[in-house]
Amino acid sequence: MGIWVVGAIALQILGATALQLASLGSSFAAGPGLPEGGNYAHIFASRLAANLTDLSVSGSTLLNINSQIAGIPGDADLITVTSGGNDLGYVGGLTKDSDGGHAADPSISEQTLVNRFNSALTQIHTQAPSAKIYLVEYLTILGPDVTPLSKDVPFNAERVEHHRGVAATLQRATAQAAEGKAWVERIPVAQASQRNGVGSAIPWINGNPGSTTNGAAWHPTAAGMNAVANMLYEKARQRPE
Numbered sequence: 001m002g003i004w005v006v007g008a009i010a011l012q013i014l015g016a017t018a019l020q021l022a023s024l025g026s027s028f029a030a031g032p033g034l035p036e037g038g039n040y041a042h043i044f045a046s047r048l049a050a051n052l053t054d055l056s057v058s059g060s061t062l063l064n065i066n067s068q069i070a071g072i073p074g075d076a077d078l079i080t081v082t083s084g085g086n087d088l089g090y091v092g093g094l095t096k097d098s099d100g101g102h103a104a105d106p107s108i109s110e111q112t113l114v115n116r117f118n119s120a121l122t123q124i125h126t127q128a129p130s131a132k133i134y135l136v137e138y139l140t141i142l143g144p145d146v147t148p149l150s151k152d153v154p155f156n157a158e159r160v161e162h163h164r165g166v167a168a169t170l171q172r173a174t175a176q177a178a179e180g181k182a183w184v185e186r187i188p189v190a191q192a193s194q195r196n197g198v199g200s201a202i203p204w205i206n207g208n209p210g211s212t213t214n215g216a217a218w219h220p221t222a223a224g225m226n227a228v229a230n231m232l233y234e235k236a237r238q239r240p241e
């Protein structure tokens with residue numbers, strides 16, 4: 001599988017080469033509302049002294065991610081991907097309910113989302129055959145610390161359950177897509193961020209506008225991006241199974 005990350009880190013210490021890292025995905029990768037260089041891929045790349053090609057685009061889906069895939073350097077060693085939320089209308093739905101509307105159910109099934117993941121992952125693998133792909137889950141938004149009908153979460157408990165259901169579909173489809181592909185490693189961010197959702201003591205995510213002062217509404221905070229970068233760094237230090 002080409003240079004593995006641990007080997008690449010060792011080579012960098014010897015000054016031989018730079019690890020080539022590419023980042024793909026939606027706003028949860030891009031980091032809207034955060035300072036330039038504040039998303040997880042930039043933080044991770046800087047800790048690895050890697051050369052980052054950040055191709056992430058806010059609002060992108062697994063259907064239009066092919067324009068990002070086309071930009072992956074052929075010699076990429078490691079590619080991070082966070083996608084699929086917009087295919088389900090996840091953040092769009094949270095925004096709609098926050099604005100007093102009523103978000104529709106996702107327009108595609110879980111199986112269709114899995115198919116889209118499989119297609120995108122295969123394309124990425126074709127574009128950069130020696131690269132390891134880290135499939136990075138979305139941070140949990142509505143964890144156990146949510147208070148419905150509060151400033152941060154201005155909709156009721158039933159709607160909280162609706163959005164949790166969308167998040168669960170997204171997580172299951174992500175996990176299923178990672179299975180059986182030796183070149184894909186899922187980073188279990190959803191589970192690891194349960195106690196850092198909206199309303200928690202240390203939120204890694206914003207709720208409704210104005211709930212924190214960094215990052216966009218319903219998107220990761222600086223602390224959230226740091227946390228994801230830490231998870232990636234810990235994974236990169238491990239030897240592959």
Ligand SMILES: *[C@@H]1O[C@H](CO)[C@@H](O)[C@H](O)[C@H]1NC(C)=O
Pocket residue numbers: 018051052053073
């Ligand atoms: C960084 O990546 C870009 C895009 O692939 C490439 O043109 C450049 O040579 C790389 N730089 C280093 C130091 O590896």
